[in-house]
Amino acid sequence: MAxxxxxxxxxxxLAVLRVSTAAAFGLLACGFWFFQVVQHAxxxxxxENNHQRTLPLRAPRGIIFDRAGRLLVDNRNSFNISIVxxxxxxxxxxxxxxxxxxxxxxxxxxxxxxxxxxxPSYRPIVIIPDATLAQVAAVTARRLxxxxxxxxxxxVPTREYPDQAMAAHLIGYVGEASEEQVSADHLASGSIVGxxxxxxxYNKLLMGEDGARRVVVNSVGREIRTLxxxxxxxxxxxxxxxxxxxxxxAEEAFRAYGYWGSAVVLEPKxxxxxxxxxxxxxxxxxxxxxxxxxxxxxxNTDKLRPLQNRAIQGRYSPGSTFKVLLATAALEExxxxxxxxxxxxxxxxxxxxxxxxxGKHGWMDMRHAIEKSCNTYFYTVxxxxxxxxxxxxxxxxxxxxxSGIDLPNEVESIVPSQEWKRKRFNEKWYAGDTIxxxxxxxxxxxxxxxxxxxxxxxxNGGTRVVPRLVKAYDEGNGWQPVAVPPNPYxxxxxxxxxxxxVRDGLWMVVNGAGTGRRAMVAGRExxxxxxxxxxxxxxxxxxxxxxTEQDLRDHGWFVFMAPKDNxxxxxxxxxxxxxxxxxxxxxxxxxxxxxxxxxxxxPLPPVPVPPVTTPATPAPARAVATVGPAGGTR
Amino acid sequence: xxxxxxxxxxxxxxxxxxxAICAIGLAMIYSTTGGAGSVYWTQVYALGLGAMALxxxxxxxxxxxxxxxxxxxxxxxxxxxxxxxxxAVRGGSRRWLDLGAFNLQPSEFAKATLAxxxxxxxxxxxxxALTNTDLAIAIVLTLVPxxxxxxxxxxxxxxxxxxxxxxxxxxxxxxxxxxxxMVLLAVLAAPIAYKFxxxxxxxERISTFxxxxxxxxGAGYQQIQARITVGSGGVWGKGYLEGTQGQLRxxxxxxxxxxxxxxxxxxxxxxxxxxxxLYLFVIMRALDAARLAKDRLGAYLVxxxxxxxxxxxxxxxxxSAGLAxxxxxxxxxxxxxxxxxxxxxTGFGLILNVRMRRFTN
Numbered sequence: 004m005a006x007x008x009x010x011x012x013x014x015x016x017l018a019v020l021r022v023s024t025a026a027a028f029g030l031l032a033c034g035f036w037f038f039q040v041v042q043h044a045x046x047x048x049x050x051e052n053n054h055q056r057t058l059p060l061r062a063p064r065g066i067i068f069d070r071a072g073r074l075l076v077d078n079r080n081s082f083n084i085s086i087v088x089x090x091x092x093x094x095x096x097x098x099x100x101x102x103x104x105x106x107x108x109x110x111x112x113x114x115x116x117x118x119x120x121x122x123p124s125y126r127p128i129v130i131i132p133d134a135t136l137a138q139v140a141a142v143t144a145r146r147l148x149x150x151x152x153x154x155x156x157x158x159v160p161t162r163e164y165p166d167q168a169m170a171a172h173l174i175g176y177v178g179e180a181s182e183e184q185v186s187a188d189h190l191a192s193g194s195i196v197g198x199x200x201x202x203x204x205y206n207k208l209l210m211g212e213d214g215a216r217r218v219v220v221n222s223v224g225r226e227i228r229t230l231x232x233x234x235x236x237x238x239x240x241x242x243x244x245x246x247x248x249x250x251x252x253a254e255e256a257f258r259a260y261g262y263w264g265s266a267v268v269l270e271p272k273x274x275x276x277x278x279x280x281x282x283x284x285x286x287x288x289x290x291x292x293x294x295x296x297x298x299x300x301x302x303n304t305d306k307l308r309p310l311q312n313r314a315i316q317g318r319y320s321p322g323s324t325f326k327v328l329l330a331t332a333a334l335e336e337x338x339x340x341x342x343x344x345x346x347x348x349x350x351x352x353x354x355x356x357x358x359x360x361x362g363k364h365g366w367m368d369m370r371h372a373i374e375k376s377c378n379t380y381f382y383t384v385x386x387x388x389x390x391x392x393x394x395x396x397x398x399x400x401x402x403x404x405x406s407g408i409d410l411p412n413e414v415e416s417i418v419p420s421q422e423w424k425r426k427r428f429n430e431k432w433y434a435g436d437t438i439x440x441x442x443x444x445x446x447x448x449x450x451x452x453x454x455x456x457x458x459x460x461x462x463n464g465g466t467r468v469v470p471r472l473v474k475a476y477d478e479g480n481g482w483q484p485v486a487v488p489p490n491p492y493x494x495x496x497x498x499x500x501x502x503x504x505v506r507d508g509l510w511m512v513v514n515g516a517g518t519g520r521r522a523m524v525a526g527r528e529x530x531x532x533x534x535x536x537x538x539x540x541x542x543x544x545x546x547x548x549x550x551t552e553q554d555l556r557d558h559g560w561f562v563f564m565a566p567k568d569n570x571x572x573x574x575x576x577x578x579x580x581x582x583x584x585x586x587x588x589x590x591x592x593x594x595x596x597x598x599x600x601x602x603x604x605x606p607l608p609p610v611p612v613p614p615v616t617t618p619a620t621p622a623p624a625r626a627v628a629t630v631g632p633a634g635g636t637r
Numbered sequence: 638x639x640x641x642x643x644x645x646x647x648x649x650x651x652x653x654x655x656x657a658i659c660a661i662g663l664a665m666i667y668s669t670t671g672g673a674g675s676v677y678w679t680q681v682y683a684l685g686l687g688a689m690a691l692x693x694x695x696x697x698x699x700x701x702x703x704x705x706x707x708x709x710x711x712x713x714x715x716x717x718x719x720x721x722x723x724x725a726v727r728g729g730s731r732r733w734l735d736l737g738a739f740n741l742q743p744s745e746f747a748k749a750t751l752a753x754x755x756x757x758x759x760x761x762x763x764x765x766a767l768t769n770t771d772l773a774i775a776i777v778l779t780l781v782p783x784x785x786x787x788x789x790x791x792x793x794x795x796x797x798x799x800x801x802x803x804x805x806x807x808x809x810x811x812x813x814x815x816x817x818x819m820v821l822l823a824v825l826a827a828p829i830a831y832k833f834x835x836x837x838x839x840x841e842r843i844s845t846f847x848x849x850x851x852x853x854x855g856a857g858y859q860q861i862q863a864r865i866t867v868g869s870g871g872v873w874g875k876g877y878l879e880g881t882q883g884q885l886r887x888x889x890x891x892x893x894x895x896x897x898x899x900x901x902x903x904x905x906x907x908x909x910x911x912x913x914x915l916y917l918f919v920i921m922r923a924l925d926a927a928r929l930a931k932d933r934l935g936a937y938l939v940x941x942x943x944x945x946x947x948x949x950x951x952x953x954x955x956x957s958a959g960l961a962x963x964x965x966x967x968x969x970x971x972x973x974x975x976x977x978x979x980x981x982x983t984g985f986g987l988i989l990n991v992r993m994r995r996f997t998n
Contacts, residue, residue: 009810013936014928016808020940021924027951028917032910034958038868039906046868053865054881221885 054219055230059191062211063160065238067174067201069247070275070474074165076174076202081161081292082134084142085127086116090153097153104145105131105138126193127155133292162195162202162291168284170250172312173243173276173410173472175200176290198290200312201243201472204409208476208485211238240477244275248607252597253280253576256590259611262581264558265313267455267470268574268594271564274459274468274490276408277572278594279452281313313577315406315413318448322534323376323584324562324575325402325443327505328418329384330373331461332396334501338387341369341504347379354435358382373508373532374517378442385441390432393440394420399495401456401467402449407491408470416453419446443534454575458562461505462570465495506530510567513588522563522588524596530570531563531591533584556580561587565595572598646993647695651922655970655985658915659684659978662896662971669883669891669899676892676973683975687982694986698994702987703757703934706750710778713750716743717785730789742976744794747782749984752801752941754778759809760934767810775802793966797945804944805937808927859895862888864959867901874905892973894965897957912971916950923985926992935991942984 038046067076084105091097098116102109112130119128131138134156145151162177178198180190190196196210197203214235219227246268253266257280268278283305289298302310311317333339347364350357360378364371372380385393397403397418405413417423419440421432439445452470460467469490475482509530512519518533536558559581564570572595576587589611596608663680670676694702702709716734720743724731733740755775759767779802786795807816866882875881883891883899891899901909923943930936946969953968955961967974969981 009933012810013808013933017924017928017936017940020804020808021921024920024924024947024951025917028913031951031954031958032913034955034960035867035901035906035909035913038864038958039870039901039909040872042868043871046865047871049865050869050881053862053887054885219881219885221887227885 054221056218056220056226058157058216058218060214060216060233060235061159061195062213062235063237064162064177064195064202064211065209065476066240067209068240068242069245069250070243070277071246071248072242073247075170075243075245075247077163077165078160079163080158081132082136082139083127083129083155083157083159083292084131084134084138085129085155085157087127087153087155088116088124092153097151100145100151101130101142101154104141105134107131127157129293133161162287164287164291166247166251167288168286169247169254170245170280171200171284171287172281172314173200173245173279174287175202175204176285176287177202178290179293200410201241202287204411205241205473205476208241209238212236239479241473242475242477242482244270244277244472244474245279246277246598246601248601249278249594249597250280252607253278253590253594254282255610256593257282257578259593260578260586260589260613262559262578262586262590263307263313264576264578264581264587264590265317265451266574266576266590266594267314267451268572268598269455269459269468269470271459271462271468271570271573274456274470275474276470276472277598278574279314279472281311281317283307283309285309312410312412313451313579315408315410315450315452317577318414318416318450319558319560319577320445320536321402321443321447321449321454322536322558322560323443324454324532324534324560325441325447326373326376326381327461327509327532327562328396328400328402328457329381329388329393329441330369330505330508331400331497331501332388332393333384334369334504335396335497336388336392339369339384341500344368345372345380345383347377349379351379351382353382353386353438354433356435356438358438369504370508370511373505374511374515376512376518376533381441382438385437386434388437389434390437390440391420393437394418394423399465399467400460401492402453404453406450406452406456406470408452409472413452414450416449417447418449444537451575451577454560454562454577455573458564458573458575461497461502462564462573464502465497466490467492467495506564506567509564513563518584519561519563519588521585522561522592522595524565524592524599527595527599528566528568529563529592529595530565530567531561531588533588534560534562535583536560538580554580556582559584559586561585561591563591563595565599571602643993643997646996648922648926648989648992651919651926651985651989651992654915654919654922655982658912658919658970661900661912661915662968664877665896665900665903665971666892666973668878668880668903669896670973671884679975680973680978683978684982686975687979690979690983691986691989694983695990695993697990698997699935699938699987699990700932700994702990703753703760703938706753706757709750710754713743713747714781714785717747717782720744721785721788724789730791732789732791732794739975742974744782744786744789744791745974745976745980746983747786747794748797748801748945749942749980749987751779751782751798752805752938752945752984753987755801755805756934756937756941759805760932760937767806767812771809772806772811775806791965793964796964797949797966800944800948801941805941808940809933809937859889859963860959862959863895863898863957863963866895866898867958870902870905870909872906874901874903874908877903879903893967894953894963894972895957896972897954897968898959900971901957913954916954920947920950923988926988926995929995930991931995931997935995939988939991942987946981946984 063078069075086097098112099109102112115130116128139156142154142156175197176199177195180194180196184190184196185192197206202209214233216229217231218229221227249268257264263282265281266278269276285302344366346366347360349363350359364375364377367377367380403416403418405415424430424432436445440447456468456470471487473485475484509532511517513523513529513531519531522529522531538555538557559578561576561584564573576591578586581587593608593611600607666680667673667677720731720734725733725735725740732742732744734743755778759771759775779798783795783798866888880899880902882888882902888895888898900912920943923939927936927939930939949966949969952961953966956963967977969977
């Protein structure tokens with residue numbers, strides 16, 4: 004009885020256990036069905052996010068060569084150490100360990116992370132751009148210890164400028180794309196794009212196409228295998244018109260003589276820019292891996308404005324170099340003949356005011372007036388021409404307006420006209436205004452580039468050229484010339500008499516009794532003209548109040564072409580506060596000499612030694628507190 | 638001892654199902670540990686030893702084993718206490734006795750021993766109903782090994798002893814009011830415990846558990862990863878050795894606590910249902926053995942062994958799907974673990990023993 008009851012109870016309770024077990028298994032099956040069927044897609048994606056990473060492969064930018072195929076801009080591999088917050092468990096710990104391992108201030112790392120807090124968490128935050136090998140080794144070792152799964156060491160191609168600051172304003176620099184650039188050009192955020200100079204203007208050519216690598220990683224972020232790789236495509240190789248030997252010579256000479264300034268040398272026929280320098284400069288290498296704030300603010304606040312490209316952004320009075328324009332205009336307009344003489348008694352009175360000449364030259368014809376830079380002669384000629392014809396020839400020869408060079412932010416050069424003055428100052432043009440303009444003072448304000456174009460135009464017989472920096476590019480199938488927009492200026496032939504007279508005059512400046520004798524290169528028939536641009540008149544008022552600490556010494560100009568009869572080069576040297584044109588002529592001498600030596604396969608001239616005893620030369624190497632691209636080492 | 642006719646009463650279906658589960662487990666260990674490494678071979682040896690223990694168990698009548706249950710129990714308690722003093726420390730707890738050639742985890746054997754002890758005590762034919770004294774003695778008998786194991790500390794294994802007590806007491810006629818009271822207490826205690834008994838981080842763990850996206854790197858990491866592992870498997874799975882979660886170690890201790898998740902990942906819902914079916918079959922078949930048992934001793938013994946096994950299977954699989962908080966409980970027969978494998982197969986030896994001898998005197 005008891006046993007039977009016992010049995011029954013056992014059977015019942017066994018049934019309870021049986022049913023509950025079956026129910027438990029049923030529920031489990033439902034749970035798995037829910038995850039594996041209903042929510043499968045979601046979990047599948049999560050699993051992929053877990054183990055798949057898409058790593059961008061940055062495309063190297065195109066390499067830049069000079070006209071002779073000498074390498075100007077290259078790429079090197081650098082290492083970026085970044086934090087990928089997506090994989091971070093404890094950001095404070097990561098920051099602490101990373102700072103300790105790499106020897107970077109923890110505060111700085113934290114600042115960088117904080118600054119980019121809003122960026123999507125999968126995007127690596129670059130903490131140490133261009134890390135040293137020791138830092139890379141330290142981090143890599145830690146990573147293998149599973150300590151820093153969220154720290155990424157990436158090898159990235161980085162711009163390298165082997166000549167440092169040479170031609171910095173021309174070549175430019177790169178930097179991370181701004182938000183506007185990202186949206187305007189449909190770039191990936193964080194892309195490196197050209198921000199200045201050639202790097203910016205020809206960014207589309209130079210920038211390659213980034214690739215990507217999809218990899219499988221394990222739970223500590225170590226790459227296990229590659230699923231897919233799209234190789235980056237390097238940007239196009241670009242060949243510049245620059246002659247780097249001349250470029251180097253110009254910068255060397257500036258440094259040797261202790262001037263800042265600018266030099267532009269063009270090929271008169273095609274407008275190829277052989278040299279374009281602006282000093283002081285900056286080192287584009289500083290920008291290649293992201294410029295640090297201190298260097299950036301120093302570049303920006305430096306009184307010498309190293310970021311300004313003086314060749315196209317600096318505007319100055321051309322001084323006596325303007326007489327080249329006046330002479331050409333006067334002869335072409337027929338207001339005077341080359342042989343016609345004007346008497347210089349040390350100046351002349353025009354419209355009731357006496358205008359001075361620097362000497363008492365007596366009877367002057369065109370050639371000698373250029374040679375001696377006789378103001379009286381050109382006051383008279385200017386008066387005969389009138390301002391509007393001067394302006395017309397300014398445009399004709401390329402001294403007015405923009406040169407149209409393929410660099411951004413060029414400023415307009417001004418050769419005034421009646422209309423210009425009315426528009427600009429709402430004032431009538433007085434005939435007396437023309438007299439100061441005639442010797443390149445007053446309302447004339449031009450860039451070195453504009454003067455270079457003027458010289459090239461006079462040198463090639465009258466057709467205004469558009470200076471060009473880039474000759475060709477290579478997509479991997481050979482060099483192709485870049486598409487050059489047709490020259491907007493119609494071909495012009497100056498009268499042979501004009502050309503002969505101007506060239507003779509300029510030749511005499513250098514080779515005769517003129518002011519440009521320092522530019523004389525034996526056997527090279529250099530023709531040129533010096534100029535002095537007054538700084539004092541512009542700044543006089545401020546100086547009177549004692550409020551300016553600026554250097555008030557005059558600027559020195561030298562414009563030139565060579566050889567005289569069939570010019571191959573034409574250009575300008577501008578020596579900031581060089582006091583007199585002969586300072587510029589010395590720089591030009593070295594550049595011209597270098598050109599011919601290279602052309603003829605001769606040894607290049609040695610770096611000039613500044614003449615110590617010459618009174619015309621200011622004390623070289625004024626102590627200037629600027630970031631040292633001048634002779635800068637890196 | 639072993640008579641020839643007993644051979645015909647061996648439950649070959651149960652043995653087959655157990656073998657199949659072990660084989661699946663071995664295959665998954667191979668997959669998660671990246672081939673036939675030391676873990677894999679240890680498991681193979683344990684399987685061999687376990688099979689031998691199972692056969693050895695079959696040769697003695699369970700009744701004569703039960704008669705000596707107090708010796709076994711005593712030996713077990715001594716071993717557990719010994720572990721506390723002389724055990725090898727690994728991962729912060731003292732669970733293993735270093736026996737030179739191999740390490741033994743006595744707590745794994747505590748389950749079968751406790752089942753034998755309780756079955757003997759409550760299954761004696763002369764007792765008609767479960768008295769409160771019996772219950773009190775049973776509780777004490779359970780608490781001794783429970784506390785010893787909890788001290789190691791290994792709360793997970795200790796907890797697996799409780800189902801033995803509960804189930805054996807239940808079938809032995811524990812009054813239903815006790816059962817109801819326990820259920821009621823559990824239901825009532827849950828919200829109170831949630832509100833007052835838990836620390837903030839524990840509550841956070843529960844809320845992340847309910848909403849996986851909340852804190853994928855923090856408290857709920859393993860649960861989330863377990864769900865991702867299971868869910869990403871889909872119906873047909875990613876294929877053997879093709880799982881990413883287990884292979885790339887997003888899921889910790891994949892060959893151990895989370896072996897079922899990896900099975901779900903690589904073999905999909907299909908593999909899950911097959912494995913669940915095998916386990917369910919084994920349990921149902923063992924319950925049959927309890928029903929068919931010749932005496933209460935046999936029935937209780939089977940249920941004692943089975944309850945611990947079932948509890949562990951259900952909990953581990955629930956945890957594998959990320960549906961239960963992570964506790965270090967392995968999946969019997971599948972997870973890596975020599976002692977566990979041998980002890981579990983010994984337990985099945987006892988179950989088979991009871992069924993085999995259902996007609997003997």
